[in-house]
Amino acid sequence: xxxxxxxxxxxxxxxxxxxxxxxxxxxxxxxxxxxxxxxxxxxxxxxxxxxxxxxxxxxxxxxxxxxxxxxxxxxxxxxxxxxxxxxxxxxxxxxxxxxxxxxxxxxxxxxxxxxxxxxxxxxxxxxxxxxxxxxxxxxxxxxxxxxxxxxxxxxxxxxxxxxxxxxxxxxxxxxxxxxxxxxxxxxxxxxx
Amino acid sequence: xxxxxxxxxxxxxxxxxxxxxxxxxxxxxxxxxxxxxxxxxxxxxxxxxxxxxxxxxxxxxxxxxxxxxxxxxxxxxxxxxxxxxxxxxxxxxxxxxxxxxxxxxxxxxxxxxxxxxxxxxxxxxxxxxxxxxxxxxxxxxxxxxxxxxxxxxxxxxxxxxxxxxxxxxxxxxxxxxxxxxxxxxxxxxxxxxxxxxxxxxxxxxxxx
Numbered sequence: 001x002x003x004x005x006x007x008x009x010x011x012x013x014x015x016x017x018x019x020x021x022x023x024x025x026x027x028x029x030x031x032x033x034x035x036x037x038x039x040x041x042x043x044x045x046x047x048x049x050x051x052x053x054x055x056x057x058x059x060x061x062x063x064x065x066x067x068x069x070x071x072x073x074x075x076x077x078x079x080x081x082x083x084x085x086x087x088x089x090x091x092x093x094x095x096x097x098x099x100x101x102x103x104x105x106x107x108x109x110x111x112x113x114x115x116x117x118x119x120x121x122x123x124x125x126x127x128x129x130x131x132x133x134x135x136x137x138x139x140x141x142x143x144x145x146x147x148x149x150x151x152x153x154x155x156x157x158x159x160x161x162x163x164x165x166x167x168x169x170x171x172x173x174x175x176x177x178x179x180x181x182x183x184x185x186x187x188x189x190x191x192x
Numbered sequence: 193x194x195x196x197x198x199x200x201x202x203x204x205x206x207x208x209x210x211x212x213x214x215x216x217x218x219x220x221x222x223x224x225x226x227x228x229x230x231x232x233x234x235x236x237x238x239x240x241x242x243x244x245x246x247x248x249x250x251x252x253x254x255x256x257x258x259x260x261x262x263x264x265x266x267x268x269x270x271x272x273x274x275x276x277x278x279x280x281x282x283x284x285x286x287x288x289x290x291x292x293x294x295x296x297x298x299x300x301x302x303x304x305x306x307x308x309x310x311x312x313x314x315x316x317x318x319x320x321x322x323x324x325x326x327x328x329x330x331x332x333x334x335x336x337x338x339x340x341x342x343x344x345x346x347x348x349x350x351x352x353x354x355x356x357x358x359x360x361x362x363x364x365x366x367x368x369x370x371x372x373x374x375x376x377x378x379x380x381x382x383x384x385x386x387x388x389x390x391x392x393x394x395x396x397x398x399x400x
Contacts, residue, residue, distance in 0.1 A: 021372050023226035027305055030221065071281070074299055075273040082266060111269075112303040114222045121296045166391065170218050171383040178376030185371065 008132055009139040014187040018115045018140050019147040020180055025115030028106055029148060030173050038102050039152035040145065045088050045103070047141025049110050050119050052084040053077075054137035057120035058130055077120045078111075085111045115144055150180060203322045207330030213306045214337025214379075215386055220306040223297050224338060225375035231354045234342025235335065236290050240283060240298060242331025244275045245307050246324055249315040251275075253323035256316050268311045269302070276301045306334060344378050345369050 018024045025046070032042045057077055064073055089107055092100045100107070110116060119140050123133040154176055163172060213219045223241070228234045251271050259267050280298050284291045291298070301307070310330055315323040346352055349369030351359045368374050 023222050023372065023375065024300075026221035026225065027219075030218070071277055074277050074280070074302060075270060078269050078273050078302055079266075082269065109305075112305055112308055114300045114303045117300060117303050118296060121299055125296065166387050167384065169383075169387075171380045171387060174376050174380035174383065178373045178380060181373040181376055182368070185373065 005131060005135045008128075009135045010190055012136055012139040013143040013146070014184065015190045017143045017147055017184050017187075018118065019144055020177070020184045022118070024118040025113045025144055026177075027109065028113060029151060029177070030170065032103070032106050033148055033151040033173070034155055036149065036152045036156055039148045041099050042103060042106060043141070043145025043148045045092070045107065046110055046113060046115065046144055047138070049081065049084045049088055049113075050116050050137045050141040050144075051134065052087070053081045053116050054119050054123060054133050056080045056084070058123065058133050061124050073124065077117060081116050081120070082111045115140065147180065151176065154180075200322065200325055203325040204329040206326060207333040208336065209333070211330075212333040212337060213330055214334060214341075215382060217306075217309075218383075219309060220304045220334065221379075222300065223304060224341060225372075225379060227294055227297050228338055228342040228345055228375060228378075229370045230346045230350070230352075231339065231342045232290075233293055234338040236283070237294060237297065238331070238335025238338045240279050240294075241301055241304060241306070241334055242328070243279055244272065244301050245310060245331045245334075246327045247275045248272045248307055248311055249323045249327035250320055252311045252315040253318060253320045256318075259316075264316065265308075265312070268308060268316075272307055272311070273302050306330065340382060341375070341378050344382075345374055348378075349374060 012018070016022055019026065019029045028042060028046070033039050057080060060076055060080060061073065064070055064076065085108060088110070089100075092103075092107070119137045123136055128136055151173075155173070158172070158176075167175070207213060211217060214224055220241075223237055227237045248268070248271050252268055255267070255271075276299060279301070283294070283298060310327060314326055318326070343353065346354075347358065348366045349371075351357060351363040351365050369378065
């Protein structure tokens with residue numbers, strides 16, 4: 001059983017990376033990845049929200065299934081995620097106001113980060129157990145952080161190099177994302 | 193009368209071209225890249241999103257004077273989630289095959305930034321009719337964006353268009369185009385083409 005959890009973790013961290021293979025959470029991936037010192041905390045905050053949301057979603061799913069209210073799943077997940085984001089926002093505001101300002105609009109936008117809702121939906125549809133769900137969300141969050149940090153490092157370097165004016169902006173980020181995604185395909189098969 | 197017609201036309205075409213959600217605003221990237229493996233998937237996703245967009249914008253616009261400012265985002269999200277659930281069950285009833293192909297991305301329409309963005313930036317400030325027209329335009333623009341990706345990726349990656357084989361036996365599919373990296377590359381390519389076009393137009397305007 002422990003091998004199984006490890007498989008899920010490696011799989012979602014590398015082979016099925018949320019951003020680069022499953023296209024979840026692209027908005028912050030393209031938006032916040034300009035600088036390394038905001039990308040890393042953003043990744044951590046998202047990971048934290050993911051784990052909390054996954055935990056709550058698991059409990060909620062048990063409750064909803066017991067009461068035969070499956071059609072309320074989507075709505076209740078969203079409400080849970082919004083509350084978790086609110087929690088992170090309050091904690092950050094209290095303990096790290098600088099970071100809070102740096103993340104700006106992207107912090108409340110974690111609510112509409114599809115990766116977070118994706119974790120909750122996938123763990124439900126794949127019928128993961130509690131420990132499996134936690135590993136899945138932790139791995140997913142770390143994979144998200146990894147992708148964000150890699151992208152930010154490349155983009156910081158690119159600022160110093162000469163790029164044709166036409167390519168600058170979103171097109172360049174997308175091409176970079178494509179190349180990163182291509183290299184992550186090398187992990188295919190890891191973790192089954 | 194003609195002024196109001198022009199205005200309605202403006203509302204409708206805003207999303208189609210000038211503020212195209214995919215190419216100009218670069219919103220709603222996740223479904224755009226994830227489901228555009230084939231033309232059919234892209235079309236279905238576009239229609240589903242458009243439906244949710246229209247009904248959510250209508251309801252948000254009708255409720256714009258009732259909802260207090262502090263809880264508006266939460267209200268919008270619940271409204272959107274309700275319509276997504278409806279569309280989710282609808283697709284499941286119409287075509288199970290399509291439902292499996294789109295997978296979790298139907299439910300993920302909830303977190304599509306286009307819908308929340310439109311509800312917040314437009315529908316919450318306009319009367320129902322223009323809000324709906326705008327939503328129709330935005331939805332059509334989004335569908336157009338999805339289609340232009342889906343068609344290119346299907347032709348290059350599978351040699352097919354809407355499931356019909358285009359080339360002969362000897363066609364060697366460019367498989368990477370239907371894999372995740374292809375999504376990034378094709379969208380990047382489209383954006384490059386538009387940037388080049390805009391620059392050419394600008395240069396032409398400066399000369400004349």
